Amino acid sequence: MKSVSWLRFAFAALAVSLAVSARAEDAPQTCEVPAYLLTTESPLPKVAEAVKNGRTLDILVVGSRSSTIVSASDGNAYPARLQASLKDKLPAVTVNISVELQPKKTAEEIAGNLVKLVEGKRPNLVIWQTGTVDAMRSIDPDEFRQAVNDGVATLQNAGADVILMNLQYSPRTETLISVPPYVDNMRVVAQQRDIPLFDRFAIMRQWNEQGDFDLFNPTHGIELAKQVHDCLGRALSKFIIDAAHLGPAQQN
Amino acid sequence: MTSIADRLAGPSVPGATAAPAPAAETAACAAAPASTASPKITFPAVGERELRLDLFRGLALWLIFIDHLPPNILTWFTIRNYGFSDATEIFIFISGYTAAFVYGRAMQDAGFIVATARILRRVWQIYVAHVFLFTIFLAEISYVATSFENPLYTEEMGIMDFLKQPDVTIVQALILRFRPVNMDVLPLYIVLMLFLPLILWLMRWRPDVTLGLSVILYAVTWELDLYLSAYPNGFWAFNPFAWQLLFVFGAWCALGGAQRMSRILNSPITLGICVAYLVAAFFVTLTWYIPQLGHLMPRQIEQWMYPIDKTDLDVLRFAHFLALAALTVHYLPKDWPLLKSRWLRPLIVCGQHSLEIFCLGVFLAFAGHFVLAEVSGGAMMHAMISLCGILAMWGVASLISWYKREADKGAARKGARSNADLAGGG
Numbered sequence: 045m046k047s048v049s050w051l052r053f054a055f056a057a058l059a060v061s062l063a064v065s066a067r068a069e070d071a072p073q074t075c076e077v078p079a080y081l082l083t084t085e086s087p088l089p090k091v092a093e094a095v096k097n098g099r100t101l102d103i104l105v106v107g108s109r110s111s112t113i114v115s116a117s118d119g120n121a122y123p124a125r126l127q128a129s130l131k132d133k134l135p136a137v138t139v140n141i142s143v144e145l146q147p148k149k150t151a152e153e154i155a156g157n158l159v160k161l162v163e164g165k166r167p168n169l170v171i172w173q174t175g176t177v178d179a180m181r182s183i184d185p186d187e188f189r190q191a192v193n194d195g196v197a198t199l200q201n202a203g204a205d206v207i208l209m210n211l212q213y214s215p216r217t218e219t220l221i222s223v224p225p226y227v228d229n230m231r232v233v234a235q236q237r238d239i240p241l242f243d244r245f246a247i248m249r250q251w252n253e254q255g256d257f258d259l260f261n262p263t264h265g266i267e268l269a270k271q272v273h274d275c276l277g278r279a280l281s282k283f284i285i286d287a288a289h290l291g292p293a294q295q296n
Numbered sequence: 297m298t299s300i301a302d303r304l305a306g307p308s309v310p311g312a313t314a315a316p317a318p319a320a321e322t323a324a325c326a327a328a329p330a331s332t333a334s335p336k337i338t339f340p341a342v343g344e345r346e347l348r349l350d351l352f353r354g355l356a357l358w359l360i361f362i363d364h365l366p367p368n369i370l371t372w373f374t375i376r377n378y379g380f381s382d383a384t385e386i387f388i389f390i391s392g393y394t395a396a397f398v399y400g401r402a403m404q405d406a407g408f409i410v411a412t413a414r415i416l417r418r419v420w421q422i423y424v425a426h427v428f429l430f431t432i433f434l435a436e437i438s439y440v441a442t443s444f445e446n447p448l449y450t451e452e453m454g455i456m457d458f459l460k461q462p463d464v465t466i467v468q469a470l471i472l473r474f475r476p477v478n479m480d481v482l483p484l485y486i487v488l489m490l491f492l493p494l495i496l497w498l499m500r501w502r503p504d505v506t507l508g509l510s511v512i513l514y515a516v517t518w519e520l521d522l523y524l525s526a527y528p529n530g531f532w533a534f535n536p537f538a539w540q541l542l543f544v545f546g547a548w549c550a551l552g553g554a555q556r557m558s559r560i561l562n563s564p565i566t567l568g569i570c571v572a573y574l575v576a577a578f579f580v581t582l583t584w585y586i587p588q589l590g591h592l593m594p595r596q597i598e599q600w601m602y603p604i605d606k607t608d609l610d611v612l613r614f615a616h617f618l619a620l621a622a623l624t625v626h627y628l629p630k631d632w633p634l635l636k637s638r639w640l641r642p643l644i645v646c647g648q649h650s651l652e653i654f655c656l657g658v659f660l661a662f663a664g665h666f667v668l669a670e671v672s673g674g675a676m677m678h679a680m681i682s683l684c685g686i687l688a689m690w691g692v693a694s695l696i697s698w699y700k701r702e703a704d705k706g707a708a709r710k711g712a713r714s715n716a717d718l719a720g721g722g
Contacts, residue, residue, distance in 0.1 A: 085591050109451035116447070147451075180455050182530020189603065214452040215366055216444055219665060220437065221455055222477045222533065225606075231584070232602045249367065253675050260669045262444045269448040 075256045075275035081247050082279060084240040088288040090205040094168040095290055100138040101130070104165055104204075106154065107173030109147045110212050113269045118143070120270045123171075125277025126284075133281060134290065142167075150178050151188055155195030162202045169284070170199045171242070173209040175226040182222070189229040196237050207284070208234050208241045213248035215260050240287045242280060248272070347635040347644055348628060353390045354647030357657055358686055359383035364478045364661035365685070366668060368678030377585075379577040380604055380616040384481065388539060389617065391485065391650070392546025395492055396499065400551055403496050412493040419489045425655045426482040430469045433476050436662050440669070458528060468527035475526060478661055480533040481654070487536040488543045495544055499551050507553070510544035513537060518608060531607070538608040542617070554625075561622050570619035577616050642690040649696045653689050660685040 094101050105111060105123045112121045127141040144161050146154050151174045162170065172195065178188045192208070199206045210230045211223055227245050234241035252259040257272055284290075359374045360383045376382035395415075403411035441456040458465050458474070468474035472483045498506040516522065517537040524532040549557075560566055580601070583589045604610045634640055646653045664681040671677065 080586060110449075114447055114450045176451055180452070181528075182526065184531065185603065185605075185607075212449070212452065214449050215665070216440055216446070216449065216669060217452045217455055218366065219433070219477050219662065221452060225603075229603055235598060235602075253367075253678075255675075259448070261446060262669065263446055266447050268446065272448055 075251055075271075075279075076254075077247050077279045077282075078250065081243055081250065082283045082286060084283070084287050086234070086238045086240045086287065088169065088205040088207075088240065088284065090168045090203065091284065091288040092290065095134070095137050095288070099136060100140065101134075101169070102165065102167045103127075103139065103141045103169045103171065104162065104167035105141065105143045105171045105173065106158070106161060107143070107145060107171075107209070108149070108176050109145070110176055111143065111173050112145060113266065113273060116266050116270060120273055122273040122276040122280065125274045126280045127277075129278045129281035130284070133285060148177060150181065150183055150191070151175070151195060152183075152191035155191045155198065158195050158198045159202065162199060162204060166202075167204050169205045169207065171207045171209055171280070172196070172199070173244075175211045175223075175230055179211060179221050179223055179226045185225040185229050188226060189233055192230060192233045193237065196233060196239060200237070200239075205288075206237075206239045207287075208239060209280075210241065210243060210245050213245050213252065213259060215252065216262075240283065242283055244276065247276070247279060251275070345648075346630070348625075348630060348632075349390050349394060350644040350647035351635065351640060352386055352624070352647065353394075353650050354643035354645070354653075356383040356386035356390070357646050357650060357653050357689065358643070360387065360481070360654070361657035361661060361685055361689065362682050364658065365664050365682055366678060368675060368682055370679055370682040375620075377581060379574060379581060379620070380610070380613045381620065384534070384606075385542060385609075385613065385617040387481065387650075387654075388484070388488070388542045389546040389621070390647075392488070392543035393550040394546075395489065395543075396496060396547030396550040399492060400496050400499070400547075403493075403500065408493070408497060411496070415489060415492050419486055422482055422486050422489065422651060425651060426472075426479065426486065427470065429479060429482070429655055429658050430476075432659055432662060433479065434466075434469075436666055437476075439666075444669075464527075473525070473527040475533070477533075478658055483532070484534040484536055484539055488540060491540070492547075495547055499547060503548055503551055503553060507544060507548045510541050514541040514609075523607075533607055535608050541609060542614065562626065566622060567626060570622050573615065573619045574623070577612075642686075642693075645693040645697055646689050649693050652696060653693050656689055656692055657685070660688060 091101060103123075103126075105126075111123060112118065118124055121143075123141050123143045127139050130137070130139045142165060146157070149157075154172075154174065158170075172192075174192060174195075175188075196206050196208070208230050210227050214221070214223075223245065227243075231241055233239075248257075248259065251257045251272075256275075257268065259272075261268060359376075362368075362370050362374055363376065363383065365371075371377070374383065399411050399415055402414055437456070438459060441453070441459055444453070465474055472486065475483055495506065498509070514537070517535065522537045523535050524537075526532055545553075554561075579589075580593070583593055601612065604612050606613065635644070664685060667681060668677065
């Protein structure tokens with residue numbers, strides 16, 4: 045008797061939850077990010093200075109393949125979306141963005157290469173997206189942390205502000221890739237070197253939970269990827285403006 | 297598969313009218329056995345089960361299941377959000393405790409060889425369970441690999457490359473070197489159980505020396521960076537060289553250590569330190585979720601503390617578990633009336649069949665991922681899946697209990713010796 049009523053309860057609850065989730069899909073995609081995920085106490089002095097003095101901002105994105113969308117134009121990936129959004133919000137500032145893709149390279153391999161990457165470009169800000177390759181190869185988290193730390197130090201010595209960007213939230217591969225150690229270690233480096241960390245993992249997870257995006261979706265289509273990258277670019281622009289304390293003065 | 301850790305009774309020290317309720321300890325069991333081989337360690341006759349062990353092991357199983365699912369509302373109830381340690385510590389400690397208890401008694405009654413044989417049989421069962429889970433995992437992953445092609449995750453899907461070499465992958469899984477993310481606990485458990493005969497043998501000689509050796513191995517692991525490598529690269533996510541400390545400590549407590557520690561454990565100073573440590577740990581975890589608080593943390597403490605390493609069982613995690621355990625046994629007496637109430641029954645019954653329920657939990661976590669992927673769904677669906685999984689664990693555990701009771705009745709009627717070798721601290 046008891047088990048039957050439980051079963052009935054389970055079915056009813058399942059039906060309710062399906063209805064709720066169906067409604068969530070109908071809602072417009074706002075991809076809002078809670079304020080705490082875009083708040084950082086670490087400043088971006090070089091960015092603030094560049095905007096104030098020169099009214100130009102040179103940004104370099106160093107990343108792996110998740111910094112682009114395969115089979116879509118670069119204009120749809122988050123670096124270009126970031127540029128568009130920054131231009132929108134800071135019309136008086138010239139924003140230049142270049143991207144250095146380093147697919148299939150671990151943080152250690154990239155860290156050794158960073159000097160060369162920034163040499164010619166002299167960016168004010170480097171956004172370093174990393175961790176995915178290391179997580180997939182199960183690199184020792186201690187070594188990973190050391191490599192990220194060295195890389196950030198290199199960039200800072202070269203006179204650039206640094207933002208670390210962590211892994212994507214990828215629910216389908218959750219049982220295969222152990223993400224937490226890498227996310228944690230990136231947070232440690234960011235804290236120790238006092239630089240902002242753009243928590244892409246938490247933000248995307250938030251979107252999935254709020255129902256903005258269904259990241260479990262097995263779709264072959266490109267639309268979802270484009271929208272997610274657009275939202276990432278916008279969130280990132282907010283994050284940068286906030287961290288560099290670019291007030292209304294620079295915004296017009 | 298047989299059941300685990302049946303007929304648990306507390307170790308009793310002959311003649312001791314010990315202080316009430318010492319740590320993780322199970323004092324005051326009636327009737328010490330007639331034959332006491334060692335003056336220090338004795339194993340009581342079959343008596344009342346220690347329900348607190350079952351309760352917390354059941355709780356650990358539920359929490360491990362929830363932590364294996366994508367985060368949802370229920371995730372906020374898991375202890376890893378409130379401190380350093382998590383359910384794995386509870387599980388391994390209680391496993392060490394019950395294993396030492398059951399097989400320690402076997403070793404005393406039937407000798408080293410027989411007890412070792414029984415332990416090895418147990419290891420085999422766990423190994424088979426692991427391989428069974430791996431098969432299910434492989435089926436799920438192969439499905440995902442062939443059906444999922446979201447351009448957003450081109451990079452992450454590269455992890456499926458191992459499917460191109462099924463021969464290597466399967467052999468590596470059989471020798472425990474290839475382990476998917478949520479399947480790390482059983483291989484650790486297999487290795488720990490393999491060494492249980494040695495641990496018990498040493499414990500019967502000198503428990504404190506054995507614990508000391510375990511601490512030394514732990515320290516050496518940290519000093520020399522010992523580890524077991526995994527396939528295709530990386531290392532075991534739970535380093536057995538480090539995690540053995542918790543297992544051996546559980547065994548040590550079971551074999552009278554808890555009894556001897558009871559004075560220290562019940563002193564107000566110890567309790568005060570435990571509370572202070574737990575509060576401090578809670579504050580530190582808060583800074584992970586509310587980054588604004590991060591700047592209240594002194595930089596030097598941060599540098600000394602981070603990272604809190606799960607692979608090698610960080611000392612901070614171990615201490616956190618100790619503090620939790622000390623407070624629990626102090627404030628939750630062995631004869632707590634709620635232990636017999638039906639409200640805690642679901643947890644206790646799950647804890648009493650831990651291997652089966654653990655495997656079921658891993659399977660349900662895979663299934664949950666699968667349902668989420670196929671049906672999609674928001675937060676409600678996530679929470680529902682967690683809840684249904686827990687109900688399933690409870691249902692299956694009740695079924696096993698029922699079956700075992702019936703089987704025991706049958707055996708008793710035939711006059712056969714009751715399921716002595718069902719015991720399997722586990």
